[in-house]
Amino acid sequence: MAQVGGIVAQSRSGRTAAWLLLLPALAFLAVFFLIPLGQVLYFSVMDPKFTLHHYAAFFTDDFYWRVLFGTFRTAAIVTVFCLLLSYPLSYAIVRLGGGFATVMLLIVAMSFWTSFLVRTFAWMVILGNNGPLRGILSALGWTPAPELLFTRFSSTLAMVHLLIPFMVLALYSVMKKIDHNVVRAAISLGATPFEAFRRIFLPLSAPGIVNGCTLVFIMCLGFYVTPVLLGSPREQMIAGLIGTQIEEFLEFGEASATAVILLCVTMTVFAIYNRFVGLDKLWG
Amino acid sequence: MTKTIIKAKGKSISRRSALQLAGATAALTFPAPFINRAYAREVLYVNTWGGPWEEAAQKHLFEPFMKETGVEIKTVSPVSFAKLAAQVKTGVYEFDVTTLGDSDIVRANEAGIIEDASKAPLDQSKLWPGAVFQNGVGSHAFATLISYRKDKFPNGGPQTWADFFNPQKFPGTRCLQRHAGRVLAIALLADGVAPDKLYPMDLDRAFKALERIKPHLRVWWTQGPQSGQLLRDGEVDMIGIWQTYPVRLIREKQPVEMIWNQALLDRAYWVVSKGSPRAELAWKFVQSAIRPERISKFALENVYGPLNPKAFDFVSAEDAKLMPTSPDNIKKVVIQDTTKASDQLQEASKQFERWISR
Numbered sequence: 001m002a003q004v005g006g007i008v009a010q011s012r013s014g015r016t017a018a019w020l021l022l023l024p025a026l027a028f029l030a031v032f033f034l035i036p037l038g039q040v041l042y043f044s045v046m047d048p049k050f051t052l053h054h055y056a057a058f059f060t061d062d063f064y065w066r067v068l069f070g071t072f073r074t075a076a077i078v079t080v081f082c083l084l085l086s087y088p089l090s091y092a093i094v095r096l097g098g099g100f101a102t103v104m105l106l107i108v109a110m111s112f113w114t115s116f117l118v119r120t121f122a123w124m125v126i127l128g129n130n131g132p133l134r135g136i137l138s139a140l141g142w143t144p145a146p147e148l149l150f151t152r153f154s155s156t157l158a159m160v161h162l163l164i165p166f167m168v169l170a171l172y173s174v175m176k177k178i179d180h181n182v183v184r185a186a187i188s189l190g191a192t193p194f195e196a197f198r199r200i201f202l203p204l205s206a207p208g209i210v211n212g213c214t215l216v217f218i219m220c221l222g223f224y225v226t227p228v229l230l231g232s233p234r235e236q237m238i239a240g241l242i243g244t245q246i247e248e249f250l251e252f253g254e255a256s257a258t259a260v261i262l263l264c265v266t267m268t269v270f271a272i273y274n275r276f277v278g279l280d281k282l283w284g
Numbered sequence: 285m286t287k288t289i290i291k292a293k294g295k296s297i298s299r300r301s302a303l304q305l306a307g308a309t310a311a312l313t314f315p316a317p318f319i320n321r322a323y324a325r326e327v328l329y330v331n332t333w334g335g336p337w338e339e340a341a342q343k344h345l346f347e348p349f350m351k352e353t354g355v356e357i358k359t360v361s362p363v364s365f366a367k368l369a370a371q372v373k374t375g376v377y378e379f380d381v382t383t384l385g386d387s388d389i390v391r392a393n394e395a396g397i398i399e400d401a402s403k404a405p406l407d408q409s410k411l412w413p414g415a416v417f418q419n420g421v422g423s424h425a426f427a428t429l430i431s432y433r434k435d436k437f438p439n440g441g442p443q444t445w446a447d448f449f450n451p452q453k454f455p456g457t458r459c460l461q462r463h464a465g466r467v468l469a470i471a472l473l474a475d476g477v478a479p480d481k482l483y484p485m486d487l488d489r490a491f492k493a494l495e496r497i498k499p500h501l502r503v504w505w506t507q508g509p510q511s512g513q514l515l516r517d518g519e520v521d522m523i524g525i526w527q528t529y530p531v532r533l534i535r536e537k538q539p540v541e542m543i544w545n546q547a548l549l550d551r552a553y554w555v556v557s558k559g560s561p562r563a564e565l566a567w568k569f570v571q572s573a574i575r576p577e578r579i580s581k582f583a584l585e586n587v588y589g590p591l592n593p594k595a596f597d598f599v600s601a602e603d604a605k606l607m608p609t610s611p612d613n614i615k616k617v618v619i620q621d622t623t624k625a626s627d628q629l630q631e632a633s634k635q636f637e638r639w640i641s642r
Contacts, residue, residue, distance in 0.1 A: 149502075234642065235641075247365075248366070250366055250370075
C-alpha cells in the first residue's frame with residue numbers, strides 16, 4: 001500500500017515536473033504571441049468604442065473579396081505546382097536511396113536553411129531584364145524576350161521554389177515508411193508497375209500529400225515579402241493588403257480586422273485538416 | 285519602464301560585447317536613473333531615408349552634432365509615416381526625429397502626431413521667414429522628375445509629364461513612386477492642369493489620366509534606393525524619381541538622362557515625434573541641422589536645395605545651378621501647395637491603393 005502511494009506520488013511529481021518544463025515556452029508564447037494577438041483582436045472591434053464595422057466593411061466590399069479570392073487562388077496554384085514537382089523528387093529519393101538520396105536531401109535542406117528574403121532577391125537577379133534567364137531566351141531566338149519580373153509568373157515561380165522543401169520533407173517522411181514489398185507483391189500478382197503504383201503506393205503516400213499540401217497552402221496564404229517584391233502590382237495578397245492598411249493609411253482597426261479574418265481562414269483550414277487527419281501528424 | 289529597457293538596449297548595441305551583457309542585466313535590474321549614470325552618453329534616434337540621403341546626413345549633419353554635444357545618433361530607416369503614428373499610439377519610440385515631405389507633413393500635422401514647433405526651444409534669430417511650416421522646420425528641397433534610359437531613347441525621351449503619359453509617342457515601361465500625393469499631382473500635370481490650379485486635386489481627372497499608362501506601369505517603387513536600382517538595371521525605361529538617383533547614375537556614366545522641366549518640388553521638414561521622451565534633444569538637433577554651413581554641405585552631396593537662404597553663402601554659383609531651387613530650375617519646377625489638399629489626401633491615398641490593384 002505504501003508502495004502504491006509512493007508510485008502515485010512519483011507520477012504526480014513527474015507531472016508537475018512536466019508542467020514546469022512547459023512553463024518557459026508557455027510564458028514566452030503568452031507574452032510574445034497570445035497578448036499581441038489579443039491586442040489585434042481588441043483593435044479590430046474597438047474604434048474607439050465597440051464596433052463591428054471593420055468586419056462589416058470587409059464583407060460588404062467586393063475589393064476585399066477579390067483580394068481574399070486572389071490569395072486563395074494563388075495559394076492553390078502554388079500548392080499544385082509544389083506537389084507536381086515534389087512528388088517525383090521524393091519518390092526518386094526514397095526509391096533510389098543511398099548517395100543520391102543524401103545529396104538530394106542535402107540540396108533540399110540547404111534551400112530550406114536559406115532565408116526567404118535571400119532567395120527572393122536571388123530570383124530578382126535571375127529574372128531581371130539583364131538577368132541570365134532572359135539572356136538564354138534571347139540566345140534561343142526569342143527576341144525581344146518577354147519581361148519576366150513583376151508578373152504573376154515571377155511571384156508564383158518564386159513561391160513554389162520557396163515552399164518546395166516543405167512539400168518534399170512532408171512527402172519523404174511518409175514515403176520512407178512505406179514497405180516496398182507490398183508494391184512488389186502487387187506486381188507478382190499481375191499488376192503492371194503503373195497500376196501497382198496507382199493502387200498501392202499512391203494511396204499509401206496520401207497522408208504525405210495531405211500534410212504537404214496543408215503546410216504549403218497555409219504558408220502561402222500568409223505570404224508577404226515575395227509577392228510584394230516580385231509580383232505584379234495588381235496582384236494583391238491579403239498579407240500585403242494588411243501591410244498597406246498600416247503603412248499607408250494607419251488604419252489599425254481595419255488592418256486588425258483583416259488580420260483576424262486571415263487567421264480565421266487559416267484556422268479553418270487547420271480545423272478541416274485536424275478533423276480528417278489529426279494535427280499531431282502534420283510533422284510526420 | 286518599457287521605454288527605459290528599450291533605450292538601454294539601444295545604447296548597448298554599440299558597446300563592446302562585455303558591456304552589452306552588463307547593460308542588458310543593468311536594464312533589467314536597476315532603476316532608470318542608475319542606467320543614465322552608467323551610460324553618460326545620451327542617444328538620439330533619427331529616422332532617415334537610407335541610401336545616399338543617410339550617407340550625406342551622417343557626414344554633414346549627424347557627425348558634427350555628435351562631436352559637438354557628445355550625444356550619440358542612431359538611425360532607423362526608411363522614413364515611415366506609419367511608424368511615426370504608431371509610436372505616438374503605443375508610447376514606444378523607435379525614433380525621435382524624422383523628415384517629412386510636403387504632403388506627408390500636412391497629413392501628420394492633421395493627425396496630431398508631431399510636436400508643436402511654436403513651443404519648441406528653437407533660436408528664433410536663426411530662423412528665416414517661412415522656416416516653420418505645419419510644425420516642421422524647413423530642411424531642403426528635392427524633386428520628383430522624369431528620368432529615362434538613353435539606350436532606350438537614343439533620339440531623346442519624354443520631356444514633359446504629358447510625354448510620360450503618352451505611350452503611343454514614347455513606348456516603353458514606366459515606373460512611379462507608390463505615393464498618392466505625388467502621383468496624382470503628376471497625373472494632373474500630365475493632363476494639362478496648370479501648376480497653380482493643382483489643388484485641391486480633381487481626383488477623377490487624375491485617375492483617368494493614370495489609366496492611360498496603367499498597362500505600362502510595370503512596378504511601383506516604394507524606397508529611394510530601389511528606384512535607383514530599377515533605373516540602373518534597365519528594369520524600366522522611364523521613371524518618376526527623386527533627382528538624387530539620376531544625378532548619381534549620370535556621375536557614374538550610366539546611360540541616363542534627367543529632365544528638370546515640370547519636376548514636382550517637395551520640401552522636406554524636420555519634425556519631432558509627438559510625446560518623444562527626448563524631444564528637447566531632438567529640437568537641439570533640428571536647430572543644428574539647419575545651420576547654413578551644415579545644410580549646404582548636406583545638400584551639395586545629392587544636389588538638394590537647402591531651404592535656409594543663408595546656406596547659399598556656402599555654395600558656389602556653379603553648384604547652385606544644379607539645385608532644384610536654383611534661379612534657373614525654380615522656373616521649371618512645380619511647387620506643391622498641399623495645405624489646400626489636406627482634407628483629401630487620406631481618402632485619395634485609399635482610392636489610389638485600390639486603383640493600383642484593380
